[in-house]
Amino acid sequence: MRTILVGASLFALSAGAASAAGKLNFYCSAQEEWCQIMARGFEEATGIDVDMTRKSSGETFAQVKAEATNPKGDIWWGGTGDPHLQAAEEGLTEAYVSPMRDQLHPWSLAQAASAGDRTIGIYSGALGFGYNSDLLAANGLPEPKCWEDLTKPEFKGHIQIANPNSSGTAYTTLATMVQLFGEDGGFDYMKRLHANVNQYTKSGSAPIKAAAQGETTVGIVFMHDAVAQTVAGFPIVTVAPCEGTGYEIGSMSIIAGARNMDEAKQFYDWALSVEAQNLALQVNAFQVPSNMNAETSDKAPDFAAIKLIDYDFKKYGSSDERKRLLSKWDSDVSTLPQ
Template structure:
């Protein structure tokens, strides 16, 4: 009888766990954060997370392809511009959380700008990172300004990401356009092209490649380079460009027509909570968290001393503007010989 009772309890427990269901997500921030968040959320709620890791450009393309029959419930992390483009074409569901007072103003503004279809998940600024040992060995001075990257001594020493596939790459492009003016920015990028060795598919590659000494200088989000120095103890230094720089507000959004909408909201709310937002720093993701109700990790680089451009998220988040700028970049920059 005891065995039968135990079996019934186990069956009931399994049924209860199964009843929690699943949520299908795409995560576009750092891989370890994606994995840790899914694991901890499942542990806390019993909801199974089926999650893939993709750059924002590829994630947006997947949602477009699935539009008639959505297979994704939630998309989170990564630069916000592709989120606005997805919202613009009707791929995202409006959601205005009840806990907006817990969030920084820059996060709350994303809701208003996108008719509540996109939330602000974290923030970080674009900058440079370099490997101190490689720079010393090659007798290269560290860059401090955008203009420094045009030094002929840097030929083949700089790595950045492709704006067509990478949200980071597009943030760099759009930020320079707003900083310099469009024609001046493209003139600058053509000159920079001569020094670039690789345009990677994802903007998350630069920090690790610089840390390993595979490339001397990377252009990406500053927090990645700082993480390699502070957490992983690599000889990496970083700087915010002296002229000013672009920045991101990472996105989070519910997918319109989601099959598991209730569980998607639970995962969304957990990711935006203090418990969810703390996860990033524990695995080396040092973006500034949107939730202001807890003390963030002291390794997170503050934005106070960085000259940020007045980034027009509404204009540069539109699909047509992104397409136009990327097409111009492909024709005028990428196609140029080195």
């Protein structure tokens, strides 16, 4: 069992207070191990009981929306920022200004500003893909270095990506292609990619896990998820595409009407602390943390070496734009033969 190292100096309660602590219903859209260590870490720091539910960001957004008249969750942590921004726009999340904000990177605060303080950035990660070098060699495939390489006929049946309706990772991919190549060019790319996809998964990280297990050659994911598979000992090579790429600002939001609002605010403050953000290193989560004093792994993708687009979070995180792009993907891309 992992030891959870939590410096709880700002958040520790006396034994008496801890015994009287409440509970927290925690919706988590990061990797399972990270969700678990955050839940257990907060329990240790505060004595508050945490009931954690892990789903992808698209699924969690749908659940928060479905429960809007009778909220069951208190806080939503992790997952791509776009659905958090949409939830903010639809009034599904609560505005909150944490006393921890002076410790955060500007990109984290920009996320909060664009949502009227109804969400905030907790980590950042660049989009890319990873491939299984053993399978690539066994199939005589050329080393892919660019997005365009993945549309070559020889990659037919060798690529996995998540479904953008359920996965924030895949929606970020769709929005990235539209911003890289224009809307017509972006959808043309998604159509050509579709011809080579062997499966659309529910979870954004599932494609690279499948590649690690030898079930597919290429997985389109956030680069930190590919690095995690390499660190775990699998023959995965991580690629920052040559044309440029988008990125995510993983976010956190308090759910409007939360039953345990005080506990939700306590978690929010704790999750922005150095101590909480450093827990990522224990579970091989290689994102860049939002607290300026938190540690970034030396194995994390180097943002300075990646050609990043100026991703328009406000536009592509808006409810209308997200619905429009997903509807167009459903009608123009997913229905095509493979």
